[in-house]
Amino acid sequence: MSIEKTRKGFVVALAGVPNSGKSSIFNKLTGGKAWVGNWPGVTIEKKVGTLRLDSVEVEVVDLPGIYGLTAYSLDEIIARNFIVEENPDLVIIVVNATNLERSLYLALSILELGANAIVALNMIDLAREQGIEIDYQKLSELLGVPVVPTVAVTGSGLQNLKKLILERAKGGKARLNIVNYGDDVENAIKKVEELLKSNVPELLKKYPSRWISIKLLEWDEDVIRKVKSYAGGDEVIREVERIRAELQNKIEDLELYMTERRYQKILEIVRSIVRQIKPKGITWTDLLDSVLTHRVLGVFSAIAVLYMLFRFAFEISTPFVDLFSLLINGYLHDWILGLKLLPPWLASLLADGIVNGVGTVLSFLPLITMFFLGLAFLEDVGYMTRIAYLVDKVFSKFGLSGKTVIPLVIGFGCNVPAVMATRAIEDENERKTAALIAPLATCSARLPVYMVIAYAIFKRAAGGVVLSMYVWSITLALLVALALRKFVFKGSSTGFVMEMPPYIMPRPDIISMKMWERTKKFLRKAGTVILIGVVFIWLLSVTGPSGFLGVNALSSPELLEHSWAGLLGRVFSETVFKPLGWDWRTSVALIFGFIAKEIVVGTMAILYGVGEKGLPATLAKLHVFTPVTGYAFMLFVLIYVPCVATMATIRSELGSRYMLFALTYELILAYLLALTVVGFGHLIGVS
Amino acid sequence: MMPLAFARPGSLVRVIAIRGGQGVHAKLRSLGIMEGRLLRVVNLMYGGPVIVEIVNDVGPSPKVALGFGISTKIFVEEV
Structure with missing residues (x-):
């Protein structure tokens, strides 16, 4: 056979x-x-x-x-x-x-x-x-x-x-004329079809003639362009213009008329196929919406729901975070360092560089996964559209629509999927604005930095101080949006239009898929970039102008001071950061934080020669920060470049020019604001 | 006749005219909002967005939120 x-x-x-x-x-x-x-x-x-x-x-x-x-x-x-x-x-x-x-x-x-x-x-x-x-x-x-x-x-x-x-x-027949547009328009369609057949026969090999004719009568710019690209196309368009003018003597708004004919047909179809088996009454959605979209009650509910989202993410993830750091940054790290087979530098590269890098990324994984799980739940239920409705009025004052709230909320988890989520915004100017302000949403990686500093300096007021960073985050995002819409992405928006689907029971497969899609973005981008970054930091820390310092550098602050990293920190702390009062160790942490905020706390812990747990006490004891320089430091961490991965995402979404723009405005804004805080502090005599 | 943005929450209105460019028209039409259509004003924030239900005589009536800008372009009459 x-x-x-x-x-x-x-x-x-x-x-x-x-x-x-x-x-x-x-x-x-x-x-x-x-x-x-x-x-x-x-x-x-x-x-x-x-x-x-x-x-x-x-x-x-x-x-x-x-x-x-x-x-x-x-x-x-x-x-x-x-x-x-x-x-x-x-x-x-x-x-x-x-x-x-x-x-x-x-x-x-x-x-x-x-x-x-x-x-x-x-x-x-x-x-x-x-x-x-x-x-x-x-x-x-x-x-x-x-x-x-x-x-x-x-x-x-x-x-x-x-x-x-x-x-x-394998093949089926399509019916092209389900909608009858009435004698006048149908005749015009036939005329245009004839025109196409005699003038641009090549076009008809690719496109159905009835469709092209309908679209031409509706004056569809894209189809007009297509027809014009063929020899003889210009003549067709001229003739169509004449036919349209003729039709418009009878039908004023041709496009509206044709849409109406389609809707009439649809109504006819719907009437003949739908049978109401239960009388219409008030639905669960109506009941819930009367509270959840209420201009006062709705706002309170939204705050409560978002607070629950954060609590859920933190509470569930904490044990996993501890487990990962114990297993990876603890046992695995120590086990590799203890291997007698490897030369010390290699063991250190593996343990302090790669394993710690992986550990850093993984330590954020549970939090981000749980945050995205909760968010996917809210989205699938249909609640996020209600939040978009509630904030639209305020957001519109800043040149954004309510839809922007979704990428911003995602940004509180991780900025990488947040920048990607701006794709759902149709208006081009608004989308670019949203992508450029998304990094100002204070992501989960920045939180540990706030916590350490706040507990070291503000003690009992720490909770309020950390919360103030979230207020800054939202305020700055809106203000920067306003500036961008005013000076860079001018032009009015096409307007906020959003469907409010009925509330439904969440579907596990959809929620888990959505959660996984966003987490994957974090893992893929952040994972690779942060890993490379951590290895790079390791290299800068164990080498210096005098060559290889030995792997002990990582645990000895005295040696570290002579490494490239220490040198870099000194240069910064004695120049640009001098007015801000940050020492060389915190300066190094900020420089490394450029790669990812996950690294800041770890770097400080190494440089002060303590574990992360003991860091707040050490910072307090050594008086590293005054309340003013500490608060300025937190603000700086909030605003300046979130991480290399976010920058790479902005680049792939909007191009290098906008990435450089984001980089520049963030650095300048962070520096100026930190400077203002310090200056203001001196003025009122808190230092 | 008044812009939808100033309609009374809870009222039933009929769309009389839609102002604005082709883009606005097309967007609204594909959602089923066009001249002659009945809308129920579900919720409204003055100076902000409005939620309307696009009233269907059979089957459920979908809800849409429209921003202030766009809802000032839709002219309606209370019925």
């Missing part, structure tokens, strides 16, 4: 409105394993996974969550270009059964594109809970494509979906 030609793999695109459960379907289909990259030329995430069906490999491309296919949003242009130009074998349209109208608008837009499509009618369980039943067979008849009911979270209906994918990916 001859070897049969192996069947070609299929490409399937997954489309849906935000909150339609598209990501759950993607994960269930691909087993959660995805290749994550960017769409060409933009920083919008592109996820691709594979699904094996029988012997066929299916590549699943996750399109951005969108409401329509207009040319006004980058996400929508990306989605439609993918469908038209990459020509996937099948488009799975995920329809949210609890939000039919909005989902069907997108579905009709995709079908109008001439795509071979199937519909996954998702969240039917929630729809039933809300009192409606949907006749999906009827929906399939009306749309002319197969419809599978699914509940992605539990996996129900997914076997049918997979079967259907295999069946329809």
Whole structure:
């Protein structure tokens, strides 16, 4: 028997409105394993996974969550270009059964594109809970494509979906004219189609002519550009302009009219497929919202919830942090140092450099993981959108929308995923502003520095002093945003529009996935960069102008003073940091803190020749800081460069220019503010 | 006729007109907010955002929060 030609793999695109459960379907289909990259030329995430069906490999491309296919949003242009130009074998349209109208608008837009499509009618369980039943067979008849009911979270209906994918990916017929735009417009569409056929036949090899015609009549800038790029295109556009003018004698706002026709069709469909099985009444969501979005009660609730989030993260993670530091920075570190086989410098590099580096990163892992777990819970329940609503009024005074609150809250965990989370903000100016102020959110790595200094100097008032850093953090972020919006990213915002989905029971798989995605970003970026940084510090500490100082340098402050690190600290403490009153040891800690704030406390502990536990007492005994210089130091740590990893993230999101900008403004702001505090302290006589 | 931003919380309003550029129109339309549509004003902060329910005669009615800027561009009439 001859070897049969192996069947070609299929490409399937997954489309849906935000909150339609598209990501759950993607994960269930691909087993959660995805290749994550960017769409060409933009920083919008592109996820691709594979699904094996029988012997066929299916590549699943996750399109951005969108409401329509207009040319006004980058996400929508990306989605439609993918469908038209990459020509996937099948488009799975995920329809949210609890939000039919909005989902069907997108579905009709995709079908109008001439795509071979199937519909996954998702969240039917929630729809039933809300009192409606949907006749999906009827929906399939009306749309002319197969419809599978699914509940992605539990996996129900997914076997049918997979079967259907295999069946329809081989080819299916699309129905292009579900929406009838009325005689006048339909005639115009025909005229434009004729025009296209005779003037730009090449274009029609790639794009469906009815879709191009509709989009031209709607004066879609992106499609106009496409048509113009073909020989004979300019003439088509001129003629379309004439046809539009003619139409506008009868229909004033053509675009509005066509959208209305689509909505009429949708209403018609919805009416004929939805059956109300329970009368509409007040829902849990309404009840909760009457408190949680109340302008006074809501704000108190938000403060309480966010406080609980922090407490949850700290309480749960503390035992793990202690365990890791005992095992890694304790046992493993000592065991390697004690190995007789290794030359001392190598043992020190491994133990003091690499193992300590790994330990430093890991010591933050439990806290960050728990913080992101709590945050993912709040997001999945639907609560974060309410917080965005509550802060929008205040944020808008600073040129930001309420949406910015989400990256900022993430930033209290780790700045790296915070900068990445600004991608969800559609407005370009606002997004860049948010990414540049995200480092001012005081991340969990900065907290230990505040704690040590505050306990050393302020004793009983330490709690209040640490809290004041959080107030500074938010205040500075908003003020810098205001300045950026005023002088750098000018122009009014496109406005705050955010869906408020009904509250739902959190879904463990989605929460854990979200938590893991963000933690992974921390691990990958922070892990590598911090590790390299710690090794680098080790090197600067055991060598000096006189050469190798011996591995004892790390435990002997006298030797350390003669290392490169000590020298660097001296230079700084006697020049720029002199007016601030910081000694060479704290200066070294700040220089190393450039790599990551995780390192500051550890460096100080080494330089003062004590363990981290004994550091506050030593700082107090040696009078290293006055209340004024100590507070200035904490402020400086809050503001100046959070870590190399965050800078690298800003670079990959916004480019080197903005990274340098962030670096500069943070250093200047940190220095000036620290100087002000010290100056003010002298003025009122506290020193 | 008044901007949505100044509607009475709890009231039912009909969209009469939407001002603003094509981008604003397209964004609102794809959410289902357009001329003729009924909205229930769920919650409103004066000078801040407003939450509206886009009233559907069948099935649940989705809620959307709109910022002050955008809600001053939507003109409504109480019904």
